[in-house]
Amino acid sequence: MRGADTFTESLFLMKRLDDFVPAGHPLRAIREMVNKALVAMDGLFADMYEADIKGGRPSVAPEKLLRAMLLQVLYSVRSERMLMEQIQYNMLFRWFVGLAMDDAVWVPTVFTKNRQRLIAHDAVVELFNQIVAQADERQLLSGEHFSVDGTLIQAWAGHKSFVPKDRQDGDDSDGSNFRNQQRSNETHESKTDGDARLYRKGKTASELRFMGHTLTDNRNGLVVNAMVTQADGYAEREAAKAMINDVRQSHEEETTLTLGADKGYDAQEFINALQQMNVLPHVAQNKSGRKSAVPDAVADSEGYAMSREKRKRIEQGFGWAKTVGHMRQVLVRGLEKVDQMFVLTMAAYNLTRLRTLGQVRLQGAR
Incomplete structure (x- = not known):
């Protein structure tokens, strides 16, 4: 019998975001490793925001920012504006970042405002180092x-x-005509x-x-x-x-x-x-x-x-x-921002490799 093309929503939905993420989803293992690294970086985050203790509006948690930046790399999201759009309606992205279903998504300029702070405190470098340390703990490095x-x-x-x-000042040359010029x-x-x-x-x-x-x-x-x-x-x-x-x-x-x-x-x-x-x-x-x-x-x-x-x-x-x-x-x-993105990308690459190596070890144990 043909089903009816209807759409009815329940007034209340008793589910958590975690319920929508399959138990074997690749991001589960990655999120576990990322969270372990972020916990180890708690002292660094405290120093980053020490000057903000006296007052002002609470900023976006650096842990959430770093998870969002990793998502952008892992899923090849081409812009921060598109990333925010994805987090708005993608439950998997919300779960990974750590936003509840009814939490507001921040504006894309948050990345611009906080990127320099992350650079100044080498937060991405520390995240990379923590992930390498986890690989060493698992005896995956020579x-x-x-x-x-x-x-x-x-x-x-x-x-x-x-x-x-x-x-000279006021020269509006756009550099488009460079034929036969030594540059x-x-x-x-x-x-x-x-x-x-x-x-x-x-x-x-x-x-x-x-x-x-x-x-x-x-x-x-x-x-x-x-x-x-x-x-x-x-x-x-x-x-x-x-x-x-x-x-x-x-x-x-x-x-x-x-x-x-x-x-x-x-x-x-x-x-x-x-x-x-x-x-x-x-x-x-x-x-x-x-x-x-x-x-x-x-x-x-x-x-x-x-x-x-x-x-x-x-x-x-x-x-x-x-x-x-x-x-x-x-x-x-x-140079600083390019370096930050390159190190973050290599951290994401290591996470995917560690997840794969973990699966290989698990299958070998069986």
């Missing part, structure tokens, strides 16, 4: 064997914004994003870009450090030295670490810096018309071959960040 690489991030600025630095980062800058740099790599065209860098642990390909720099020919090696040095500080001096990288890192200065830090340079040898800086004794070792095989996993994080996390062309401007 702690000694790493890979490093960089990727180009297109800035939210176009060629028309790239104008001469010495242009460089020394003489020109973007009036849209002053931190972006005109850069090309390989066969790619010159674009206004930043450069994102990650350091991954070889055991399961989890990102243990991430950062964004201005794009230039030395950024990858300088960022690699900074990230592996951070790891070096947490180990005893006699512990030997390994670092895998592609041929672009095969430079004598970089190899020497690694050796001074007691890090074995498992860098791919570049012998194209030159002598490699990587010692043959290192390149012939069994560990070197393993590092080269594991190094491929680092590309998975970049691919995920650019297809899911909207990092192919970033949607914020300024």
Whole structure:
């Protein structure tokens, strides 16, 4: 018998948001890990809002803001305005953020007003570190064997914004007519994003870009450090030295670490810096018309071959960040904000990896 096309609502509905989320939904495991990290950050949040104790309206809880920002990455929501719209009627999003069904959704400008506060207190970096700490607690990290690489991030600025630095006040040139002109980062800058740099790599065209860098642990390909720099020919090696040095500080001096990288890192200065830090340079040898800086004794070792095989996993994080996390062309401007979004995206990537690794372990136990 055909059912009637009617719509009748009950006056009262005795259900919680949790009842609408399936028991096996992927966000359940992620939310549990995020909440554990946020609890550990309670002291940081208290310091962030210490100046507001004397008075004023209560601000949006930073825990809710960070959960909402993670949702934007995980579900590829292209704008904060659209994210607020989704949270308004999407019960799954409300449940993850921590808003009840009848709670009002804040306006999109809340993100703009609070982003700088989160940057000033390194809240996103601390969230990233807490998630890495959880991976370490689960013994998912080797702690000694790493890979490093960089990727180009297109800035939210176009060629028309790239104008001469010495242009006079009142000059309304929009930079659109640049044919047959010599342009460089020394003489020109973007009036849209002053931190972006005109850069090309390989066969790619010159674009206004930043450069994102990650350091991954070889055991399961989890990102243990991430950062964004201005794009230039030395950024990858300088960022690699900074990230592996951070790891070096947490180990005893006699512990030997390994670092895998592609041929672009095969430079004598970089190899020497690694050796001074007691890090074995498992860098791919570049012998194209030159002598490699990587010692043959290192390149012939069994560990070197393993590092080269594991190094491929680092590309998975970049691919995920650019297809899911909207990092192919970033949607914020300024080095600090781009860095914040890149680190947050890598934190979201780690969460998805940890969820998957947890499921694999559970199935193996069965």
